[in-house]
Amino acid sequence: MTSPGSPSETRSLIIERLVGDSGEAAHVIGAGRGMAERAVPLLQKSLAGELGAPVTVDLRAVEVSRVPDARAYAGDTFAMTIVASPTSSDAMTLVIDAPAIAVMVCALFGGDPDLAVSPIERELSQIETDVATTVFQEVAQALNGSGRRSLELRLPVQRAMSGAEAKRRVLRDGAAVRMVFGISTPTDSGTVTVMIPQRILLATRGGAAGANDDQTTGSDWRARLSEEVMRSTVTLKATMPLARLTLGDLASLEVGQIIEFEETAQSQARLSARDKTLFVCEFGKLGQNYTVRVRHPYDAGQDFIDGLMPG
Template sequence: MNSLGVTPGSPAALRNLLVERLIGDTAEPDKVTAAARALGERALPPIAKALSQLVPSLLQIELESVELGRISQVFLTESDNEPLTVAPSTNSPDALILSMDAAAVSLFTGLLFGAASDASLAPIERPLSAIELDIGGMVFQGIAEALNGSGARALNVRFPLPRPIAGEDRRKQVHRDGPSARLIFRIFNEGGSGLFCVTMPQRIVLSTRGVDDAGQAGSGEWQARLGGEVMRSKVAVEATVSMGTLTLGQVASLFEGQVLEMPAEAPGETRLSSKDKTLFICEFGRLGGHYTVRVKQPFDPEADLMNNLVPH
């Protein structure tokens, strides 16, 4: 299991990874943006209530913007003072990725330690202390509980959340990539303001049914049917093996029925691909009178790149 409590090689995780790799983004950008904005606006009152119970001072909150991007972009920051935590749920290892900027950390820390609501607080320009990370964790916990919801819209987030990370610990995190929606909230009072962000996989955003519920009435059955049709659709797969090199003249002189001898050092591994995308690393074998391809492991583009860069 990884740090999120999810088995990376589980059938569900592999299925989600393969579908995203083959199909790409979860849905149309306009539809995802509308769902994310509706979710953010619906979450404003419970988030404000959660923060009011945490911070003994009046704080205003507003949804500043919604941005579409990739999950991997959330971890790329040169700053050492912006905490982040990943909240897993029962159906996603990264249902919520919560982060805030240095100004928000300064604002929450000052208010929790008794600063006046109109006190001007400078953003933190150094690596965060253990206390500041703990404060970030308290804020993230309250925001996640507010966003979690209940009933059909519940995200089923697993609590308590992991302790926030920042700086190099944040940058070196390795998480699966995929299309995301980022909700950017601004918190402010008379003394200053800061930003905190909630990043979610697009499929999680759509599962909350953030678009006009009246227009979505009765759509659940159709979504289930369409989802089943997608999973039953036929996808051509190819397994190839490298045989070595030939000169252009040798290739030009090939003829029907010619047998090409494979060198003794020919690799036994093959890559299983579909739609020009490599999915698995496999190995050739035989079962009775039939040739077989045995799946060894999912294809890892980053590991493959490193193997090609490092000479053997």
């Protein structure tokens, strides 16, 4: 085994091993570009369909970088989240700048795409942070992949952080591939920056992959594990909305006081498993047993919009 020729080379090698392996730049950029280019049409479709946002998504840059540089070009106002995987607590870091958030908020609420969007030069509101979280979810889903090449991200993503919390968050240093996606309308544009540590990228894209890897792996997984997966059990929970109360009403509640259900509560029960809502159901009773009848699949996008504009 050979050793580095100088103390600086030894130090660099030790630091690199501690904070993450790096690969040959051309190979890393090529693997990252291939991943990003496959994600662009998926992201374009998801934003246009699920969010109803008439925006254009394009790939601006793919380059080698360091994970802490994720916030370097986002300006003073931005939102950020970190996505974990089974092998890493920081498998992906996502940052969206204020112009991109403004574009998405405007498009989501029906703003005129031919008019300039008002810039955001303040702390993000709860609605703007929720919109950023939704964009992060779509970006992570598009980049996650499947089969042997999957990043195995733990989705859904955590709620985006912003302001002082996002600026103070310590990011573990390490070699990374930096992908920059543009989100734009005819008059405005912003960016979403994605940082994936090279140790994560090289683990799934390190070798030469054939054109049919995803297809072959998918068939292999279905053949070996599908039956076992279908036998696994989950705990179902049915919840029903109670009522909307002001903080003052809540503070004045007393023991024995009765709270009425809203008129539509019986038809708005939610069926969930592992903290993920699956169906909207109708609450009822059959003989001596309480029941829920499935009405339709839960639509997270519609529920998000309904929550922003109640009534």
